[in-house]
Amino acid sequence: MSSVVGLCVSTSSPNKPISRNRNSVLITTDRLSPPSSPFIGRRRLIRSTNHRRNTTTTFKPPRRSTVIMEWQDCTVKMEIDVPISVAYNCYLDREAVPRWLPFISSVKILKDKPELSRWSLKYEAFGHDLQFSWLARNMQPIPNQKIHWRSLEGLPNRGAVRFFPKGSSSCLVELTVSYxxxxxxSPVASALQPFNENLMRRGLERFANYARTYQPDSA
Incomplete structure (x- = not known):
């Protein structure tokens, strides 16, 4: 028996059993044609012993819908006629924030983890009674310069309050909130940003009045 490129060629008698490979093609002839003349000789019978078609299945994972949530940044600033240290210490008292921000209903510092605070928001707007909450990490502040935070769970948001001196008895307070x-x-997203900026501006006005009478142990 001789093999040529995966073909099994037999010159033995038809009555003699022939061992076949499953994937081979059997060519039976009484006389092989010379290599130089492959088309000379008797008619050859070509029979395939494997009729299975090789198929390749490509797995395509199901398409996942990607929802891109919109983030908005709101920034308001106001000059306040209190020393920068007073404004800074006043805003550092996070549990007093609901006294001037009308949409924040409560802020609670965690007793076992004072670097964390839990915030609640309750407000009626756009025909809805809005209620959200989040756990925030109070990032390391820069005295008389910056107070900042970011949420760890709940409503995704982050923000910062920056203080700039304007003299010995006044300062500029800049509040930025991203959410x-x-x-x-989402249907009223375009109207949400100016609405929130207006709320924050009103909050800074109330903060200015609060800071003028602020005492560290009165909050």
């Missing part, structure tokens, strides 16, 4: 637009409010 992910809740899905409930």
């Amino acid at each position: 992910e637009v809740p899905q409930l409010l």
